[in-house]
Amino acid sequence: LADEINRASPKTQSALLEVMEESRVTVDGQSYSVGNPFMVIATQNPIEQAGTYRLPEAQLDRFLMKTTLGYPDHEATMRILVTGGSRPRSTALPAVISGQQVAEMAQLAGSVHIEASVFDYIARLVEATRSADDVRLGVSVRGALALVRASRVWAAAVGRHFVTPDDVKILAIPCLAHRLILDPEAEFSGLQAVDVMAKVIGQVPPPTERAES
Structure with missing residues (x-):
């Protein structure tokens, strides 16, 4: 950490x-x-x-991915205010899962099926970033592999053994946006990589056929 x-x-x-x-x-x-x-x-x-x-x-x-926490909502802020001053700050936190269990879960997620059309969709998304406006350096193959892994984990987490194009859409910005290197002029103007990635997602059509169980 x-x-x-x-x-x-x-x-x-x-x-x-x-x-x-x-x-x-x-x-x-x-x-x-x-x-x-x-x-x-x-x-x-x-x-x-x-x-x-x-x-x-x-x-x-x-x-693998980048996310922004932002500010807590009102309810979370209230809990922080009410308990923040009196909560014991113990360093002995109990484990909620073993390392072996984490490894087994990762192995299970790796077996989640991905249709060829979904692989093609991921490849087209990544390739589109390399020719997108205001981008100096697009997403590498490592980024595409990260999106594949994250999509498999996402599908497994919601109880599916196959990945859908919607899974890819949900994870494309967290997995790919931080890998984009924008042109200096675009950065100076305040353009954000997440905005560029959102535009790419809107321009690349997903496959019409969804993966089936």
């Missing part, structure tokens, strides 16, 4: 590339596995830029 990862130095960020891609670290020529399951969760402050470093494209491409 990396809190405010954009405050880490470029050298520290580059050290994460190997472990995020290969689940291992190398020290003095010796490689060490970090085990399975392994994942990196990171936060960053999108507003304050002083003392921060922009994440390199190679590192952004290794994050």
Whole structure:
């Protein structure tokens, strides 16, 4: 868990590339596995830029998805206000699931079926980002693979053993938008990658035939 990862130095960020891609670290020529399951969760402050470093494209491409929490709603804010001052801040949090169970769930999600037409839809979405207006660098094949994996997990989570085009649509922005590198002029004008990705989704037609069980 990396809190405010954009405050880490470029050298520290580059050290994460190997472990995020290969689940291992190398020290003095010796490689060490970090085990399975392994994942990196990171936060960053999108507003304050002083003392921060922009994440390199190679590192952004290794994050499965990016999401924005935003502000809590009124009910959540009330709970925070009521319990925030008196809640015990224990560091001994109980485990709710074992690592073995997580690995088994990941294996199960990997067996979720994807029709050829849905694979084609994912490929067309990714390819469209590379020729989209205001985009300097589109989504790589790694991004397409991330969307495939996330779509399988999403389908399994809702109790289906097949992926639909709607699953892909729901996850396209969280999985792909952060991988887009916009032209400097577009960034200066305030254009956001999520807006570009939303436009691409609207321009690429989904397959007419849905996957069937």
